[in-house]
Amino acid sequence: MNGTYILALDQGTTSSRAILFDQEARPVAIGQRSFAQSFPKPGEVEHDPDEIWESQLEAAREALSTSGLAPEQIAAIGITNQRETTLIWDRKTGRPIGPAIVWQDRRTAAICEELKKRGLEPYISETTGLVVDAYFSATKIAWMLEHIPGARQRAEAGDLLAGTVDTWLIWKLTGGRSHVTDVTNASRTMLFDIGQLVWDEKLLAELNIPASMLPTVLMSGADFGKTLPEWFGGVEIPIASVLGDQQAALFGHACVEAGHAKNTYGTGCFILLNTGSERVSSTHGLLSTIAWGWRDELHYALEGSVFVAGAAVEWLKDGLNLIENPRESEQLAASVEDSGGVVIVPAFTGLGAPYWDMYARGAIFGLTRGTQPGHIARATLESLALQTRDVMNAMEKDSGIPLRELRVDGGAVRNNILMQFQADILGLEVVRTEQTETTALGAAMLAGLQCGLWERDQFRSFNPAAAHFQPEMDAEQREKRYRRWQNAVERTRGWEEPEA
Ligand SMILES: Nc1ncnc2c1ncn2[C@@H]1O[C@H](COP(=O)(O)OP(=O)(O)O)[C@@H](O)[C@H]1O
Numbered sequence: 428m429n430g431t432y433i434l435a436l437d438q439g440t441t442s443s444r445a446i447l448f449d450q451e452a453r454p455v456a457i458g459q460r461s462f463a464q465s466f467p468k469p470g471e472v473e474h475d476p477d478e479i480w481e482s483q484l485e486a487a488r489e490a491l492s493t494s495g496l497a498p499e500q501i502a503a504i505g506i507t508n509q510r511e512t513t514l515i516w517d518r519k520t521g522r523p524i525g526p527a528i529v530w531q532d533r534r535t536a537a538i539c540e541e542l543k544k545r546g547l548e549p550y551i552s553e554t555t556g557l558v559v560d561a562y563f564s565a566t567k568i569a570w571m572l573e574h575i576p577g578a579r580q581r582a583e584a585g586d587l588l589a590g591t592v593d594t595w596l597i598w599k600l601t602g603g604r605s606h607v608t609d610v611t612n613a614s615r616t617m618l619f620d621i622g623q624l625v626w627d628e629k630l631l632a633e634l635n636i637p638a639s640m641l642p643t644v645l646m647s648g649a650d651f652g653k654t655l656p657e658w659f660g661g662v663e664i665p666i667a668s669v670l671g672d673q674q675a676a677l678f679g680h681a682c683v684e685a686g687h688a689k690n691t692y693g694t695g696c697f698i699l700l701n702t703g704s705e706r707v708s709s710t711h712g713l714l715s716t717i718a719w720g721w722r723d724e725l726h727y728a729l730e731g732s733v734f735v736a737g738a739a740v741e742w743l744k745d746g747l748n749l750i751e752n753p754r755e756s757e758q759l760a761a762s763v764e765d766s767g768g769v770v771i772v773p774a775f776t777g778l779g780a781p782y783w784d785m786y787a788r789g790a791i792f793g794l795t796r797g798t799q800p801g802h803i804a805r806a807t808l809e810s811l812a813l814q815t816r817d818v819m820n821a822m823e824k825d826s827g828i829p830l831r832e833l834r835v836d837g838g839a840v841r842n843n844i845l846m847q848f849q850a851d852i853l854g855l856e857v858v859r860t861e862q863t864e865t866t867a868l869g870a871a872m873l874a875g876l877q878c879g880l881w882e883r884d885q886f887r888s889f890n891p892a893a894a895h896f897q898p899e900m901d902a903e904q905r906e907k908r909y910r911r912w913q914n915a916v917e918r919t920r921g922w923e924e925p926e927a
């Protein structure tokens with residue numbers, strides 16, 4: 428190892444970012460490029476694979492040039508990515524056979540219903556830790572093989588490769604030398620046996636997916652290959668870590684031991700609890716997934732994914748025109764003392780964990796003649812925290828681990844009203860950390876560990892607490908508010924009628 432900097436590539440749903448971290452894990456330069464979101468039909472979301480790659484490469488080069496560092500000074504690259512999003516490309520030409528199907532895309536709901544009809548739900552949950560849902564990669568691969576002309580034939584002849592975004596980026600970065608993924612990304616495909624750490628033959632057969640398409644699965648800190656010299660000034664840089672973005676955020680909070688939990692408040696909320704080396708199966712609507720793997724160690728996590736969080740704040744802005752930017756939601760909420768009895772359930776696209784109700788729809792309850800925009804803003808912010816409590820309650824029940832604190836990151840954690848209400852409604856301390864780019868930091872930390880730049884006991888000091896929010900609401904009030912929320916959620920369930 429020559430360099431002392433780590434380059435983290437963070438390929439997210441709406442933008443590609445690259446952040447350079449120095450030897451103290453401080454961010455020294457950032458590059459960012461957003462790219463097009465395509466919605467061909469209701470419920471469909473696509474990305475252009477070439478744009479994913481080009482935006483990520485440009486972001487990396489921008490970070491490098493802003494920093495003034497030479498490529499030789501980079502010890503390793505760590506990759507973190509939007510998970511589940513799926514691509515297929517030609518093994519020889521490298522050309523994608525179609526757009527990437529994004530994690531939010533619902534077009535494969537019918538394939539999921541079919542899997543359920545065949546009675547595969549218990550097997551899928553037992554093997555992959557997941558619920559049967561269009562969210563995951565498996566049915567997206569199956570759909571492409573069925574619907575893209577010639578795809579099945581080419582796949583069966585061994586000419587096509589499939590992968591999540593990490594696999595695609597590594598394949599491009601290494602000039603097609605590595606077709607690999609890591610255990611965390613594999614655990615989101617609904618094809619991976621998270622106990623045996625192998626692709627599951629039965630599920631591949633059920634979905635008619637040739638095994639030859641799938642990447643080799645490595646631990647999250649490993650040798651993923653070296654970049655082609657042409658990408659970064661003639662230097663070959665080793666790729667030393669890969670983690671799905673929510674797992675990377677967990678790692679970036681140094682939640683590397685059992686009992687540590689984090690919540691990322693972005694478009695959605697993703698709450699992950701490290702459950703240690705033993706897998707915990709959920710009976711309360713959570714996912715069992717892999718948190719990280721390094722050398723012979725593997726940690727599992729329970730995950731609750733909430734589909735609409737910051738997106739509800741966006742709705743205040745674009746849907747209701749109550750605010751001009753997300754920051755203003757705090758001022759508007761501060762214009763009233765409390766939510767005035769208003770409860771908003773932002774089930775705009777159904778409900779994710781722990782309900783998994785595709786047919787729920789959003790609702791506003793408790794309106795009176797005195798309801799003002801401030802109450803609506805406050806109730807919207809509170810809905811992020813209340814959905815988080817739903818998930819954390821399920822986590823405690825599943826894991827038997829009493830949660831002590833919640834570490835937080837993501838765009839919406841700048842909102843102090845939201846953070847205080849989160850502590851109040853959980854009755855738990857909420858810890859906002861110093862580094863806001865926790866996802867990139869997590870990937871960098873593991874890359875630094877893998878290439879020998881850092882030791883594990885340094886991790887906590889990399890991302891110290893910046894603000895603590897202590898619960899102030901009394902227990903009776905907390906439970907009353909929460910009961911009212913549960914009541915509201917019940918009334919939104921099964922609202923939309925399933926298509927005949
Ligand atoms: N001060 C704020 N208060 C409430 N929500 C906010 C605030 N700032 C940003 N957000 C919300 O956070 C989200 C952006 O967070 P980010 O972590 O960048 O999301 P993502 O990675 O999912 O794109 C947006 O949905 C935005 O509405």
Ligand SMILES: O=P(O)(O)OC[C@H](O)CO
Pocket residue numbers: 438439440441508509510511530671672673693694695
């Ligand atoms: O890119 P993000 O931050 O919206 O995260 C997306 C998740 O990985 C989807 O599971």
